[in-house]
Amino acid sequence: MSQELLNELISKSEKLNIEEKLQLMRYLSSHLQINDNSTPKPGRKWRDIQGKATYPLVGEDAQEWVSRTRQEATEN
Numbered sequence: 001m002s003q004e005l006l007n008e009l010i011s012k013s014e015k016l017n018i019e020e021k022l023q024l025m026r027y028l029s030s031h032l033q034i035n036d037n038s039t040p041k042p043g044r045k046w047r048d049i050q051g052k053a054t055y056p057l058v059g060e061d062a063q064e065w066v067s068r069t070r071q072e073a074t075e076n
Contacts, residue, residue, distance in 0.1 A: 013024060
């Protein structure tokens with residue numbers, strides 16, 4: 001779409017009353033969602049990110065974290 005056409009549509013939309021603007025917004029938003037879903041995003045595989053994070057990720061082993069949080073939960 002050309003910038004000229006977009007500017008023309010914006011200019012014309014400013015002349016609409018509130019109900020007409022709402023109707024236009026509903027129409028545009030519903031079509032935007034349809035178009036967004038029509039282009040599927042490529043799926044990713046776990047192997048693509050394998051090894052990207054350092055071990056341990058946040059300075060604590062995962063099993064140690066699980067054990068610690070379970071113990072803390074039973075104490076409280």
